[in-house]
Amino acid sequence: xxxGETMTLHLKVWxxxxxxxxGALTPYTVxxxxxxxxxxxxxxxxxxxxxxxxxxxVEFDSDCREGICGTCGLxxxxxxxxxxxxxxxxxxxxxxxxxxxxxxxEPFRARGFPVLKDLVVDRGAxxxxxxxxxxxxxxxxxxxxxxxxxxxxxxxxxAMDAAICIGCGACVAACPxxxxxxxxxxxxSQFALLPQGHAERKVRVVRMVEQMDTEGFGACSNHGxxxxxxxxxxxxxYIARMRREYxxxxxxxx
Amino acid sequence: xSEWFDIGENLLDGGVPPGAIEVKWxxxxxxxxxxxxxxxxxxxxxxxxxxxxxxxxxxSLAELGYTVLNFCIQDSPRRAHSVAAQGGINAAKNxxxxxxxxxxxxLDTVRGGDYRSREANVYRxxxxxxxxxxxxxxxxxxxxxxxxxxxxxxxxxGAQVSRTFYARGQTGQQLLLGCYGALMRQVNAGRVRLxxxxxxxxxxxxxxxxxxxxxxNLVTGEIERYAGEAVLLCTGGxxxxxxxxxNAVNCNATAIWRCYxxxxxxxxxxxxQIHPTCVPQLGEVQSKLTLMSESLRNDGRVWVxxxxxDTRAPANISESERDYFLxxxxxxxxxxxxxxxxxxxxxxxxxxxRGVGPTGYAxxxxxxxxxxxxxxxxxRERYNNLFPMYEEITGxxxxxxxxxxxPAPHYTMGGLWVDYNLMSTIPGLYVLGEANYSDHGxxxxxxxxxxxxxxxxxxIISYTMEHFLASNKREQVSTDHPAFAESEESIRxxxxxxxxxxxxxxxxQFHWExxxxxxxxxxxxxxxxxLREAIGEIRALRKEFHDHVHVPGTGExxxxxxxxxxxxADFFELGELMAIDALHRNESCGGHFRExxxxxxxxALRDDENFSYVAAYEYRGPDQKIVLHREPLKFxxxxxxxxxxx
Numbered sequence: 001x002x003x004g005e006t007m008t009l010h011l012k013v014w015x016x017x018x019x020x021x022x023g024a025l026t027p028y029t030v031x032x033x034x035x036x037x038x039x040x041x042x043x044x045x046x047x048x049x050x051x052x053x054x055x056x057x058v059e060f061d062s063d064c065r066e067g068i069c070g071t072c073g074l075x076x077x078x079x080x081x082x083x084x085x086x087x088x089x090x091x092x093x094x095x096x097x098x099x100x101x102x103x104x105x106e107p108f109r110a111r112g113f114p115v116l117k118d119l120v121v122d123r124g125a126x127x128x129x130x131x132x133x134x135x136x137x138x139x140x141x142x143x144x145x146x147x148x149x150x151x152x153x154x155x156x157x158x159a160m161d162a163a164i165c166i167g168c169g170a171c172v173a174a175c176p177x178x179x180x181x182x183x184x185x186x187x188x189s190q191f192a193l194l195p196q197g198h199a200e201r202k203v204r205v206v207r208m209v210e211q212m213d214t215e216g217f218g219a220c221s222n223h224g225x226x227x228x229x230x231x232x233x234x235x236x237x238y239i240a241r242m243r244r245e246y247x248x249x250x251x252x253x254x
Numbered sequence: 255x256s257e258w259f260d261i262g263e264n265l266l267d268g269g270v271p272p273g274a275i276e277v278k279w280x281x282x283x284x285x286x287x288x289x290x291x292x293x294x295x296x297x298x299x300x301x302x303x304x305x306x307x308x309x310x311x312x313x314s315l316a317e318l319g320y321t322v323l324n325f326c327i328q329d330s331p332r333r334a335h336s337v338a339a340q341g342g343i344n345a346a347k348n349x350x351x352x353x354x355x356x357x358x359x360x361l362d363t364v365r366g367g368d369y370r371s372r373e374a375n376v377y378r379x380x381x382x383x384x385x386x387x388x389x390x391x392x393x394x395x396x397x398x399x400x401x402x403x404x405x406x407x408x409x410x411x412g413a414q415v416s417r418t419f420y421a422r423g424q425t426g427q428q429l430l431l432g433c434y435g436a437l438m439r440q441v442n443a444g445r446v447r448l449x450x451x452x453x454x455x456x457x458x459x460x461x462x463x464x465x466x467x468x469x470x471n472l473v474t475g476e477i478e479r480y481a482g483e484a485v486l487l488c489t490g491g492x493x494x495x496x497x498x499x500x501n502a503v504n505c506n507a508t509a510i511w512r513c514y515x516x517x518x519x520x521x522x523x524x525x526x527q528i529h530p531t532c533v534p535q536l537g538e539v540q541s542k543l544t545l546m547s548e549s550l551r552n553d554g555r556v557w558v559x560x561x562x563x564d565t566r567a568p569a570n571i572s573e574s575e576r577d578y579f580l581x582x583x584x585x586x587x588x589x590x591x592x593x594x595x596x597x598x599x600x601x602x603x604x605x606x607x608r609g610v611g612p613t614g615y616a617x618x619x620x621x622x623x624x625x626x627x628x629x630x631x632x633x634r635e636r637y638n639n640l641f642p643m644y645e646e647i648t649g650x651x652x653x654x655x656x657x658x659x660x661p662a663p664h665y666t667m668g669g670l671w672v673d674y675n676l677m678s679t680i681p682g683l684y685v686l687g688e689a690n691y692s693d694h695g696x697x698x699x700x701x702x703x704x705x706x707x708x709x710x711x712x713x714i715i716s717y718t719m720e721h722f723l724a725s726n727k728r729e730q731v732s733t734d735h736p737a738f739a740e741s742e743e744s745i746r747x748x749x750x751x752x753x754x755x756x757x758x759x760x761x762x763q764f765h766w767e768x769x770x771x772x773x774x775x776x777x778x779x780x781x782x783x784x785l786r787e788a789i790g791e792i793r794a795l796r797k798e799f800h801d802h803v804h805v806p807g808t809g810e811x812x813x814x815x816x817x818x819x820x821x822x823a824d825f826f827e828l829g830e831l832m833a834i835d836a837l838h839r840n841e842s843c844g845g846h847f848r849e850x851x852x853x854x855x856x857x858a859l860r861d862d863e864n865f866s867y868v869a870a871y872e873y874r875g876p877d878q879k880i881v882l883h884r885e886p887l888k889f890x891x892x893x894x895x896x897x898x899x900x
Contacts, residue, residue: 036536131442135435140314143392150403
């Protein structure tokens, strides 16, 4: 833990008043940044300084500030969630920067994620994709006793490795095609790996992939940028699994 | 007599149905009135919140055929703060054959709540716990399993049986994604209409009944009206009244508070839980405190320097100069004493000037003995994600230098008062999950919050609400009703007031200052003098807030400072009520510790004779005294006894 010493940083922040208005990178200087602050606390500090000068604060989304809710997400110096691996924007600490640094801060950019204001984007497309099949259709009350169906440990673990997706959208922001394949692949794989998900396995993947295309996300061309920025280190092997699931469903004529 | 409130003459009745506790719920739900299945779609049900309670309720009601309108402040229902729960969820499955049962879970939960919860509710919760696990497994929640494929359990929060189900350290996330999936399935089926980025700002009552809500569209700023046959509040807890807490930064009390001001009673507002193992505050502009799992206390030893003001590095402080205070004070339980006791002891050490770290408000949690005993690899495997998380936040490596921890506000047991049906004192207004006062009394046990949210949403509300709807005539209310217009007018006035100053302190500064008062005087340990001071200070600061707060921007756009202004305004009022409640409760119980009421050893001293009741406050208007109503608590099965961890 460091104390006392603070930094002055130069920011170039994307400012855009509303969805249909033009935006631009605007320069700011923020003073008194402690190395222990998170990146978002640094932006909080900038906003307090802006309010004091009677300027409009920079709008950005955040909530849990511990890397689990998936609300925050900024492109920092060109990288979704910033320079550290396996880390959300809210978990990034300012000790990764030096006094006098210049940092560019932009929203997640993709056709599927329109900008609402400044750094805030609309990720409703993800919800619509999930609504097409990102679940097992079981009504409340109709579940069998929980230990009725044994699930091998390695399968549960593999399903969990996919299920930990926080839905932040960094995968889309990092992809040159703005593809949502890693997000969709993770959810498809979680249920394909579990016996509970088998009944709807084929129809699920087809519907979710169709919706992904409808939302305007691009196709996956195996760049792997998504895995590189994923704060939960979700592997692109789940994209491969989604493809296999999709082919099997297509062959079965779903 | 009290200078702060009048006392209601009639005792509050929780409406617990008759019959033996083991068959009460089963018989009651079997005798409830039902609606014809085809008629349910004519009923519009408003569900506010999409956490475990909200999403499970919205999905379950839609499955039954109701038309559901579901609101959340987040951009997606999947981000509700239930997502951050780490440890697990309790259920009396007795898979481990270690003596667990519905009865044992019931007794543990009543005792854990220090005998300030309603017995019949807690029994029902224990009864439903197993169904919850079945439901979640069927949804594909990847709970931890054994090699044979069966579900795994661990012991948690000092329980003597292993009844906690978990999905790594992300149980809340996985359970939430389970009910989020169920919810999105109903959205796809057209039975749920989803309204993300909406904040409920008022409740509309028509002929006394809850008949609608008003929301601010957080993107456009529009004030929107929605009418329905019932309103379900599933809006979580209010620990962010302390500014710094383990809660998400947008967690707030506005929905429940505005309902309080429309006549719903607020129960036990001062019952809050302070979690002992959090990363301490590092600086003045910090936005939140991060919880480190309680499980760390299984291997870590808690200590401070023996002498006040010792600022040497921990490595330079010899064994004889260290005070392992939990082991010294509680030899039988040592570092594993319950949350409230561990938290208070740490605070005491820091108040004596023996705290460590840059602020002096931290204690060490030292793993060096465990590493020496079991090897660094064993410890690394056991706490694989926690040590790197700590290092990421603090920049220090806990394998080589002790962690620093300090307690932080975490959960609120208080909330809107509800009867056995989960209905508030406003007919048609239901409150589920952390937002209600119900099952946790004065202290919540680990892994019980997730259980309660899902029990309320999946398995209770559909029965009790249906009975209410079936017993009342259905009358359409339109959003053109004057009550909606009146409410909208008052919201517009409020928004205009916040936006009227172009200089002054920011909302965040006010919130920070309020949090400071709350933490210092209405926090982990309280005394009458401090609470009185707090009430005065809160009132003064609130006046300054309303006279001078500076909110930039306009009301017709996305404006997070404006959102926060409304929440902080409500926190001022809630904070005052918390202080009043803490001041009135002349006893110590669970998370509520009054310094005047302790044993010679410094332990909580409960007063069952005078305070075995739920304190529920009624708001009667800006110039009227509030009224304290009491619901007496009777314990027929779980006999009150004193806890000792010596």
